[in-house]
Amino acid sequence: TQLLEQSPQFLSIQEGENLTVYCNSSSVFSSLQWYRQEPGEGPVLLVTVVTGGEVKKLKRLTFQFGDARKDSSLHITAAQPGDTGLYLCAGELEFTGTYKYIFGTGTRLKVLA
Amino acid sequence: DAGVTQSPTHLIKTRGQQVTLRCSPISGHKSVSWYQQVLGQGPQFIFQYYEKEERGRGNFPDRFSARQFPNYSSELNVNALLLGDSALYLCASSLDLWDRGPNYGYTFGSGTRLTVV
Numbered sequence: 001t002q003l004l005e006q007s008p009q010f011l012s013i014q015e016g017e018n019l020t021v022y023c024n025s026s027s028v029f030s031s032l033q034w035y036r037q038e039p040g041e042g043p044v045l046l047v048t049v050v051t052g053g054e055v056k057k058l059k060r061l062t063f064q065f066g067d068a069r070k071d072s073s074l075h076i077t078a079a080q081p082g083d084t085g086l087y088l089c090a091g092e093l094e095f096t097g098t099y100k101y102i103f104g105t106g107t108r109l110k111v112l113a
Numbered sequence: 114d115a116g117v118t119q120s121p122t123h124l125i126k127t128r129g130q131q132v133t134l135r136c137s138p139i140s141g142h143k144s145v146s147w148y149q150q151v152l153g154q155g156p157q158f159i160f161q162y163y164e165k166e167e168r169g170r171g172n173f174p175d176r177f178s179a180r181q182f183p184n185y186s187s188e189l190n191v192n193a194l195l196l197g198d199s200a201l202y203l204c205a206s207s208l209d210l211w212d213r214g215p216n217y218g219y220t221f222g223s224g225t226r227l228t229v230v
Contacts, residue, residue, distance in 0.1 A: 004155075006155075031217075033218045033219075035218075035221075040223070040224075040226075041223050041224075042117070042203050042205075042221030042222050042223050042224050043156070043203075043219075043221050044221070045218040045219060045220070048217055048218050088155050088156070090155075090218075090219075095169065097168065098161060098163075098168040098169045099169075100146075100158050100161060100169050100171070101146075101158065101219070102158070103148075103155035103156045103157070103158075104155050105154060105155050106153075106154065106155045
């Protein structure tokens with residue numbers, strides 16, 4: 001059974017602080033995505049990383065894919081209340097003729113004003 | 114353009130009943146996947162459909178079934194409902210089975226919140 005573990009599970013920080021969320025697995029992924037989910041809504045795709053060691057930036061968010069493509073991190077600089085939500089990583093596993101995404105356990109972030 | 118639409122948004126069923134959830138993907142998207150998200154957890158893969166064929170199945174009992182129609186919309190059926198089936202059911206669409214654009218991934222609907230009592 002493939003497992004994607006995220007840490008921390010919960011994070012409550014003050015506006016302006018920095019934070020890092022980690023996503024780890026023993027499986028090698030073809031790609032890895034990060035999503036953010038608001039209450040009562042579906043997850044919204046933030047970024048896809050494909051190459052080992054790849055770094056992508058989305059405004060104050062920095063995403064990194066591990067060299068071995070087994071792990072990833074999301075770093076938020078100067079967090080704002082609008083960053084509050086559930087952050088999910090999803091690893092892509094390829095099978096014959098298809099693929100599926102394995103989602104992590106999620107990190108619930110709350111940024112206090 | 115409309116995003117991924119799911120219906121109904123909320124549903125309450127009794128144990129043992131059957132339920133059908135519906136999903137319309139983004140126009141032009143040919144692949145639909147279904148996920149179950151239990152409160153406090155990440156989504157769990159149930160099915161993937163592409164061009165009306167099942168392409169992947171997660172570790173769910175045979176009580177769960179799905180199909181995709183010629184217009185690429187999809188239905189998820191769950192028979193003999195159990196209390197543990199209470200969850201947010203998410204439908205995700207993607208352009209193609211092997212879409213590899215710059216930032217490929219799923220577009221999710223808002224989900225159907227199923228409560229089994």
